Amino acid sequence: MPTILISGANRGIGLELARQFALGGWTVIGTARHPEAATDLAALPSTTVLPLEATEPESLAALGASLDGQPIDVLIANAGIAINLAASAAEVTRQDFLKVVRTNTFAPLALAGVLKPNLLAGERKLAFAMSSLMSSITANDWGTQYTYRASKTGLNAVWTALTREWRPLGIACGLLRPGMVATEMTNFNGIAVETSVSGMKQVVENFTMADAGRIIGYDGTDVPW
Template identity: 30%
Template sequence: METIFITGASSGIGKAAAKLFQSKGWNVIATMRNPEKETELTQLENVTVLPLDVTNVEQIKSTTAKAISLGTIDVVLNNAGYALFGAMEAFSNEQIERQISTNLLGTLYVTQAFIPHFRAKKSGLFINVTSIAGLLAHPFSNVYHATKWALEGWSESLSIELAPFNIGVKTVSPSGTKSNFFNVAEIASFPAYDQAIQKMLGGFNLNTEPEQIAEVIYEAATDQKDKLRYLAGENAKKAYGRRLEIGAEAFRKETKAFFLKLLNT
């Protein structure tokens, strides 16, 4: 029986993935900041819930060690993260650092902790949930984009670096997902931009179910393909397809024109 280790499993994509893999006969180690509040996953057979705040490096080390002590890990799903919205000049240093620490550094440190385990057994797979925001950009998501674009480049590099040890690296880039995305998002208010921010956020289409993303994650985990990027959700496929069709610079200009028109409506 294979085992998957999941970060950010308390809700949304992480919880949907935990439930799907469990239903497929996998052992699941589901991690979250407050496991004492979890009431659903704890009732499922072959699911172990462990505490993990990915901004806590010492806890990453201890939880990783605990997970490995339970048996061989086959897949690590780096899913923990949240969105920070707002104008660049509005963000505090703390907001920027917390976003980078959670979305980027957390994934790097969890991965780093598991590499020796995978290298020793000469197999393993890292799946990093990035976002369509890691492949294209919109205004007022700038630091969020920075973390997700960084994850895409880092994942590509690591997929080559770890190849001699038969360790795979893949990314899953979801569309806007029906979850508590905006409930846990942080929005920095700044009078000069607030109206524009609200218009932009109001146009986000969060119509993809977390279960749909989980299905793509399961595909990435089991298809045995040497493939880096998996788009998840029709909006992600459509938007990235458009960028590829007309080119990155033309797509940027098209997005800017849409944004300026939106501000004038």
């Protein structure tokens, strides 16, 4: 069975990703900041729960050590946050801005770096991060969401660089767009999480090196840069 690692898999999109891949016959490694509380995740078949706070170097190192020698076919760096999306420019604080960028931009790259040996040992060699339509400069026609937009646009930039660095190694990197999904982050407004994840799962399963560097939505369409 192929193996997938999903960060932030204890709730929302991450939990549904874990559920659909587990029920689809995959071996799932799901991470959570508090694994003892991730009871729904732990109850899934063929699923292991590991602790991770991806913004902390010690936690990343511990994850890497616990997975030493474990092949991983697919990484989905899913964990992310949003703070005060409706804030005006004057209301955005340095603390909030740096926290969101640290979690949404730096942490996925750091996680990918730690798991590089595992991906090289896997057969499928796919590395994904979770982007957003909010990352698109072209599509930004209504403003606000300053910190979230910056974090996801930055993520697109670093993942594009990672795509070019890892392509010669045989690792294909891509970005996923889940859409506006009815989860806690969106106050449960948007499409059903099952619909979004079903679409993204299909993208992951069909992804090849020819797709490396794309931002692909749950509906199969590309997100404009």
